[in-house]
Amino acid sequence: MTELQRKIIEILRDGLAPVEEPFHEIANKVGVPVDELLAQVEAWKADGTIRRFGAILRHQRAGYSVNAMGVWNVPDDRAAAFGCTAARSRSISHCYQRPRFDGFRYNLYTMIHGRSRQDCEDTAKALSEETGIADYALLYTTAEFKKSSPVYFSGAAGRRIRSRSK
Amino acid sequence: MGPPEERARVEALCEPGIPLCRLSLERREAGRLECAVETLDRQLLNIIQTDFPVDARPYEVLGERLGIAASEALAGVRRLMESGVIRKVGPSFDTRKLGHVSVLAAMRVPEAELAEVADVVGSYSQVTHNYGRDHEYNLWFTLVCENQEEVDRVAAEIKARTGIEDMRLLPAERVFKIRVDFEF
Numbered sequence: 177m178t179e180l181q182r183k184i185i186e187i188l189r190d191g192l193a194p195v196e197e198p199f200h201e202i203a204n205k206v207g208v209p210v211d212e213l214l215a216q217v218e219a220w221k222a223d224g225t226i227r228r229f230g231a232i233l234r235h236q237r238a239g240y241s242v243n244a245m246g247v248w249n250v251p252d253d254r255a256a257a258f259g260c261t262a263a264r265s266r267s268i269s270h271c272y273q274r275p276r277f278d279g280f281r282y283n284l285y286t287m288i289h290g291r292s293r294q295d296c297e298d299t300a301k302a303l304s305e306e307t308g309i310a311d312y313a314l315l316y317t318t319a320e321f322k323k324s325s326p327v328y329f330s331g332a333a334g335r336r337i338r339s340r341s342k
Numbered sequence: 343m344g345p346p347e348e349r350a351r352v353e354a355l356c357e358p359g360i361p362l363c364r365l366s367l368e369r370r371e372a373g374r375l376e377c378a379v380e381t382l383d384r385q386l387l388n389i390i391q392t393d394f395p396v397d398a399r400p401y402e403v404l405g406e407r408l409g410i411a412a413s414e415a416l417a418g419v420r421r422l423m424e425s426g427v428i429r430k431v432g433p434s435f436d437t438r439k440l441g442h443v444s445v446l447a448a449m450r451v452p453e454a455e456l457a458e459v460a461d462v463v464g465s466y467s468q469v470t471h472n473y474g475r476d477h478e479y480n481l482w483f484t485l486v487c488e489n490q491e492e493v494d495r496v497a498a499e500i501k502a503r504t505g506i507e508d509m510r511l512l513p514a515e516r517v518f519k520i521r522v523d524f525e526f
Contacts, residue, residue, distance in 0.1 A: 200398065211398075220433070227434045229433045233427055234428075263518045270521075274513065280510075322464040327486075
């Protein structure tokens, strides 16, 4: 990762302003021609460094007001099949396998979004029926204390970049 | 979907304070409810959630795809940002490809201390999401760090500052899906 790439990532973190030529603003802050910035973003999209480039929504405002973390106790040899089935659901945004721990027998995690608790329960029930995994729990959000984008370079390089861009 | 379910869906969408939802109920006489996010907003959202044009003049590209003027596309996105539906327009990086380490952490906190502990946890820039949940493990947060040493250091600091010992670090062993987009 070059210093210039770190700088682009740091400045892109705040997103694009709603103006006619938003990439020009970013390119000016970074100090590169806009074509070079666009080429870098395209290259990152192509190699998967950028998973997607687009609008990030506040789902509560868009009607998806409830989210539940579904946790599932899936036999290890069926985890992959379960994960692939869960990934197909439009109501499930994230699906991971994580280690079990004492007092917590679940190893598959699904973030479920819905307009109501009933929606989330329906999604989980459908997944349970489709996969045959009956041992699961839904952990509902009781408070959203923080939700933000990652700060990728917060060390010395990041600070240098931020102070130069002011 | 039958009428009762349709009505429930409409009512759920009609909670006050949801600016995105505009209802058109002209079809009520025909026994059908039509609930829709206003058409242009919906079309814009469906495109720009996953595929915002990486172009010097992106709203011209969007306008062309939707058959509207660039200025209308820009005004639409601006409106969705101002009303708070869109948090931001930008890249979602693959944390691992950037060489970073992310983990989910679960903490068991006495209910009376939850807000205070959550404040300490949220004060770290490495903590991106921090949620209270209705479980014995009642505080769940994600840490994104430059390396494993930083993960361990932040976790140890949080334990020391809050006095809460029961914290589990749960790295993803396998990732099946990371995607947040919805059809409107």
